[in-house]
Amino acid sequence: MVLLKDGSLSLKELEERTFAFVYHFHGFGYSLHEEVEKKVYGFLSWFGCQPEEDYSARMKKWREKHEQRIDAELECKDLTERGLIRLNMENNYELTEKGREEAEKSAKEMEKATISIRDQLLSPTAAARNTVIADFFLAIMKLLAGFISASVGLIADGADAAIDTVSASVVWAGIKFKKEFFGTLIIISMMFITAISVGYESATKIVDAITTTILPISIPYLVVTVEGIALIAAAIMHFYQRYVGKSNGSLALISQSIDSKNHIYVATAVIIGAISSIFGIYFVDAL
Incomplete structure (x- = not known):
């Protein structure tokens, strides 16, 4: 998906784009969770209860944890073996014809799902x-x-x-x-x-x-x-x-x-x- 949108990218750029995608994909859940947590602890504070650490600190830990889990190099190796991406002359990864077809198909499915979620829930x-x-x-x-x-x-x-x-x-x-x-x-x-x-x-x-x-x-x-x-x-x-x-x-x-x-x-x-x-x-x- 990232290569379809941005063209050829280096391994480092792929890692950054991949994590950004994962983070924003869960954005609604995180923002809602933060709002709920503030309300709950606002109520519990009347009884002297306070969170052990604030939300931003936990989000920082979450980010560090998931950054370690994202192995872009391993993913690229797997996609290369499947014939979906390849290294070009500039040592950047780019989509093959087969990969472009698969990416475009996935993009259409995601767009359709996004529209469905918006129409059924978020409008x-x-x-x-x-x-x-x-x-x-x-x-x-x-x-x-x-x-x-x-x-x-x-x-x-x-x-x-x-x-x-x-x-x-x-x-x-x-x-x-x-x-x-x-x-x-x-x-x-x-x-x-x-x-x-x-x-x-x-x-x-x-x-x-x-x-x-x-x-x-x-x-x-x-x-x-x-x-x-x-x-x-x-x-x-x-x-x-x-x-x-x-x-x-x-x-x-x-x-x-x-x-x-x-x-x-x-x-x-x-x-x-x-x-x-x-x-x-x-x-x-x-x-």
Whole structure:
């Protein structure tokens, strides 16, 4: 691939180009990992936990380790024996006719795969569509588990997820039909309405908890499991939406990432309510 793009190269140049390709190929994973790590340790720092070494130090070690693993000379020898490359008069490596055909074929396949990944995962339209799918399944899962376990908190969270499915569908349509600003307004409006609704529900639940008898959650472990899955999904969606939103300048997706982040806190609260129910403290779930 490198020889197809840059022409004949020396062994040293091939080593440098090969490592650069490997590093950038994993760039998305590394940048996402760094962002997740910062968030996690930012939260854990409240409890006095700090990473043993910072991310840049570990990346330096990773680079040194993989530089040692890349043996361009051995690879060149293998490709030469297969008739794909050869040494020219300047003692540089270049593609043979057979090698050029193979390289062009691989380049087309990689381009096709890249377009597919972009269209299915990394475009604003794809991210909005995937958000709708995720919210839909989370809503069904939460509502079913909520009614089975009689968890007020889980039912409320499921209803919120159902509303999110509708708002996410509007955002998807807005991005798809180039009306993203409208979709962004919908998201912000829904977040505002949800905040008012949650505040009202919280106040009424506190009154109910004081004045009425709160029924226990019948299957608290189911609630913990479902909300644990939902929490992980919300965290993944937060970073995913934020990454795609920032990469493509999509305000609607960035707004959705904030909403997904809020769901992490909601899931945590519901889990706390379920765990409290296990120990006989039933009113926490109602709150």
